[in-house]
Amino acid sequence: MRESIRLPAAPSSPRRARLFVDEVLHRWRRDGAIERTALIASELVTNAVRHARTDVVVHLEGRDDAVYLEVHDRGRGKPRFLDQSPDTPGGLGLPIVEALASSWGVSRDGAAGKAVWAEVRG
Numbered sequence: 811m812r813e814s815i816r817l818p819a820a821p822s823s824p825r826r827a828r829l830f831v832d833e834v835l836h837r838w839r840r841d842g843a844i845e846r847t848a849l850i851a852s853e854l855v856t857n858a859v860r861h862a863r864t865d866v867v868v869h870l871e872g873r874d875d876a877v878y879l880e881v882h883d884r885g886r887g888k889p890r891f892l893d894q895s896p897d898t899p900g901g902l903g904l905p906i907v908e909a910l911a912s913s914w915g916v917s918r919d920g921a922a923g924k925a926v927w928a929e930v931r932g
Contacts, residue, residue: 811838811872819859819866827855827868827881834870835877842932843877846910850928851879853903857926858883864923876912876931884923888916 815830817823831848835841851868858866862885871878907914911928919925 812869814867814869816865816867817855819863821859823859823866824852824856827851827866830868831870831879838872840872840877840932843930846932847877847879847928847930850907850910850914850930851881853906854879854881854926854928857903858885861885862923873929876929878927878929880925880927882919882923882925886922886924888924 813830813834815827817826828848828851831851832844835844835847840847847870855866855868858864858881862883864884867880867882869878869880869882871880907926907928910930912931914926914928917925917927
C-alpha cells in the first residue's frame with residue numbers, strides 16, 4: 811500500500827497533509843498510528859514550506875508493522891535542530907518528530923532536493 815499527495819508551498823499545506831494522513835490511515839485500518847503520523851507529517855511539511863519554500867510530495871507506505879512517511883521537497887538545506895530557548899519561536903519540529911517516530915532521517919532526492927522520512931510503529 812502506497813499513496814501520495816503533492817502540496818504547494820502554502821500555509822494551508824500542513825493541515826492538508828494531516829487530513830491526507832488521517833484519511834489514508836483510516837482506510838488502511840492503521841488507527842494506532844494516525845495521531846503520531848499526522849503530527850509528524852504536519853511538522854515535516856511545515857519545515858519544508860518554511861525553509862525549502864518549494865512544493866512538497868507526501869508519501870505514505872503501509873508496511874507489516876509500521877507506517878513509513880516521506881516528505882520530499884526541492885530545498886538543498888539539510889534539516890537541523892534549532893535553538894529551543896523559550897524566547898525563540900519555532901524550532902520544535904524535529905524534536906517532535908524524534909519523540910514520535912520509531913526512526914527518522916534524511917536522504918538526498920536526486921540532483922536537487924531531499925526526502926525527510928519517518929517510520930511510525932503501530
